[in-house]
Amino acid sequence: MSNRNRLNQQIRFIVExxxxxxxxxxxxxxxxxxxxNSVEHSWHLAMMAMVLAEHANxxxxxxxxxxxxxxxxDIVEIDAGDTFLYDQENTESKRDREIAAADRIFALxxxxxxxxxxxxxxxxxxxxxxxxxxxxxxxxxQPMLHNVITxxxxxxxxxxxISQVIDKNRPMEEGSAILWEYISGLLDEAVEQGYxxx
Amino acid sequence: MSNRNRLNQQIRFIVExxxxxxxxxxxxxxxxxxxxNSVEHSWHLAMMAMVLAEHANxxxxxxxxxxxxxxxxDIVEIDAGDTFLYDQENTESKRDREIAAADRIFALxxxxxxxxxxxxxxxxxxxxxxxxxxxxxxxxxQPMLHNVITxxxxxxxxxxxISQVIDKNRPMEEGSAILWEYISGLLDEAVEQGYxxx
Numbered sequence: 001m002s003n004r005n006r007l008n009q010q011i012r013f014i015v016e017x018x019x020x021x022x023x024x025x026x027x028x029x030x031x032x033x034x035x036x037n038s039v040e041h042s043w044h045l046a047m048m049a050m051v052l053a054e055h056a057n058x059x060x061x062x063x064x065x066x067x068x069x070x071x072x073x074d075i076v077e078i079d080a081g082d083t084f085l086y087d088q089e090n091t092e093s094k095r096d097r098e099i100a101a102a103d104r105i106f107a108l109x110x111x112x113x114x115x116x117x118x119x120x121x122x123x124x125x126x127x128x129x130x131x132x133x134x135x136x137x138x139x140x141x142q143p144m145l146h147n148v149i150t151x152x153x154x155x156x157x158x159x160x161x162i163s164q165v166i167d168k169n170r171p172m173e174e175g176s177a178i179l180w181e182y183i184s185g186l187l188d189e190a191v192e193q194g195y196x197x198x
Numbered sequence: 199m200s201n202r203n204r205l206n207q208q209i210r211f212i213v214e215x216x217x218x219x220x221x222x223x224x225x226x227x228x229x230x231x232x233x234x235n236s237v238e239h240s241w242h243l244a245m246m247a248m249v250l251a252e253h254a255n256x257x258x259x260x261x262x263x264x265x266x267x268x269x270x271x272d273i274v275e276i277d278a279g280d281t282f283l284y285d286q287e288n289t290e291s292k293r294d295r296e297i298a299a300a301d302r303i304f305a306l307x308x309x310x311x312x313x314x315x316x317x318x319x320x321x322x323x324x325x326x327x328x329x330x331x332x333x334x335x336x337x338x339x340q341p342m343l344h345n346v347i348t349x350x351x352x353x354x355x356x357x358x359x360i361s362q363v364i365d366k367n368r369p370m371e372e373g374s375a376i377l378w379e380y381i382s383g384l385l386d387e388a389v390e391q392g393y394x395x396x
Contacts, residue, residue, distance in 0.1 A: 007380060010249045015347060017245060018228040021238045030216040040219045043241040046269055047215060051208045051311060064262040067269075071244055113249060149213060182205060 006110050013108040019078045026084045026154045027143045036146075038074040038082060045070035045138045055178040056134040069124045069135045072117055076101035085143070085168050086160050098125075130175075137175030141183055144169060148186045152195030161197045162187065204308050211306040217276045224282045224352045225341045234344075236272040236280060243268035243336045253376040254332040267322045267333045270315055274299035283341070283366050284358050296323075328373075335373030339381055342367060346384045350393030359395045360385065 023038040049066045053059065074082070079101035083094045102121055106114045123132050144165070147154050155165070165187060173180040190196045221236040247264045251257065272280070277299035281292045300319055304312045321330050342363070345352050353363070363385060371378040388394045 007253070007376070011343070011380075014242070014246055014249060015228055015343070018242070018344075021227055021234060022229075022231070029219055030213055031220075033220070036219060037238075039238050039241045040235075043237045043244075043269065044212070044216070046241075046244065046265075048212055050266060050269070051212060051307065055205070064265075067244075067262075067265060068248060071241065071248070071265075109249070145209070145213070146216075178205070182209075 009108060009110050010113070013105075016105060016108055017075055017078065020075060023074070023077045023082050025082045025143075026158070027146045028150045028153045030146055030149045032150045032153060038077050041142065042071055042074055044142055045073075045135070048138045048142060049135070052138070052176075052179065055176050056130070056137075057174070057176055058130045058134075061130045061134055065120070065131050066135050066138075069120050069131065070138060072120055073124045073135065073139065075105055075117075076121070078105060084158065086158060086164055095125075127171075127174075133175035135175070137172035137179055140169045140172040141176075141179050144183050144187070148183075148190050148195065151193070152190060155196045159197070162191050165196065207306060207308050208311070211303075214303060214306055215273055215276065218273060221272070221275045221280050223280050223341075224356070225344045226348045226351045228344055228347045230348045230351060236275050239340065240269055240272055242340055243271075243333070246336045246340060247333070250336070250374075250377065253374050254328070254335075255372070255374055256328045256332075259328045259332055263318070263329050264333050264336075267318050267329065268336060270318055271322045271333065271337065273303055273315075274319070276303060282356065284356060284362055293323075325369075325372075331373035333373070335370035335377055338367045338370040339374075339377050342381050342385070346381075346388050346393065349391070350388060353394045357395070360389050363394065 020042075021037055021039045024035050025038055025041055027036050027041065028034070029036055046067045049063060049070060053063045053066075076098040080094065080097035083090045102118060106117045106121070108114075109117060123129055124135055127133055127136050143154070154160075166184075169183075170180065187196070191198060218240075219235055219237045222233050223236055223239055225234050225239065226232070227234055244265045247261060247268060251261045251264075274296040278292070278295035281288045300316060304315045304319070306312075307315060321327055322333055325331055325334050341352070352358075367381075368378065385394070389396060
């Protein structure tokens with residue numbers, strides 16, 4: 001493949017992923033003015049990785065890899081859409097929809113980069129490595145933080161209870177016990193304030 | 199400082215930077231549906247760094263540092279606003295407004311992280327290192343690409359001519375001659391198609 005073809009493929013991918021800016025999530029901006037999209041969420045996780053790295057259970061993990069992982073982790077939503085964490089029905093079909101999306105979207109890249117991006121995404125999804133576990137912890141922490149700050153806006157819209165929040169988010173402890181402990185304290189306060197149902 | 203105080207400071211910064219999602223730029227999304235914000239732009243640059251790294255004039259630069267640089271480069275806009283590249287009047291006051299913003303926003307972080315973030319931002323602004331020159335090349339390429347794809351939407355709104363575009367963007371050549379050559383070809387076509395005034 002010529003260099004020019006390679007660059008054309010790369011640019012095509014870069015243009016394609018612009019669509020992720022249109023995928024709206026359930027989380028609200030902290031000022032409650034609108035829901036955020038998956039690109040905004042991904043950038044925020046990358047910033048959290050930069051700032052909160054020292055709180056990983058294993059602080060010598062490769063933070064560059066964590067950041068690449070969170071930057072790309074939602075790209076499949078361009079085709080598969082965002083699936084709300086507490087949406088049991090759509091969670092069942094999520095994996096199949098996302099694999100089809102990964103097949104199509106990452107294939108826009110030259111083969112070596114397709115393989116690298118696919119590997120990053122699969123590692124995030126499998127959550128077996130320390131890197132992926134910390135990336136996952138950030139992915140769980142950010143929407144809870146937004147929910148606490150907006151007085152439970154997304155939780156209340158969907159009638160989510162504290163036990164659902166704890167069940168779904170506790171696994172982040174495997175990536176960062178400190179951040180789980182921190183957000184647990186905020187969750188207790190949120191229950192007290194009535195931001196989330198018991 | 200206790201660990202808990204340190205974490206509280208870090209979270210305060212993470213919540214503060216949520217405001218960058220509200221800073222709207224002149225560039226339009228590639229489908230022309232709305233203008234993009236500075237967070238979306240920053241994420242896109244980080245993705246471009248991942249994909250286009252090999253086209254840096256010096257391909258052995260620290261790409262992790264490039265990515266951190268582009269992720270944080272617009273945070274000062276929370277206070278200073280986005281200044282359009284071709285807006286001469288506001289460009290003159292830009293530096294002062296942005297320094298005041300950096301002073302306030304990065305100071306939310308613990309001192310060691312404040313220094314690290316400030317150093318990244320100052321390096322980007324000074325554009326003296328190869329790392330900063332490549333980050334700058336991406337920061338110039340992305341809006342031109344969006345402009346070409348949207349048939350000159352932002353250029354036409356502001357009556358920008360091809361000589362202005364070349365004058366303002368040619369310095370990206372110092373970061374990536376290949377990417378400058380690539381976008382120059384697209385600019386030629388944009389002039390031919392009438393997307394930008396001669």
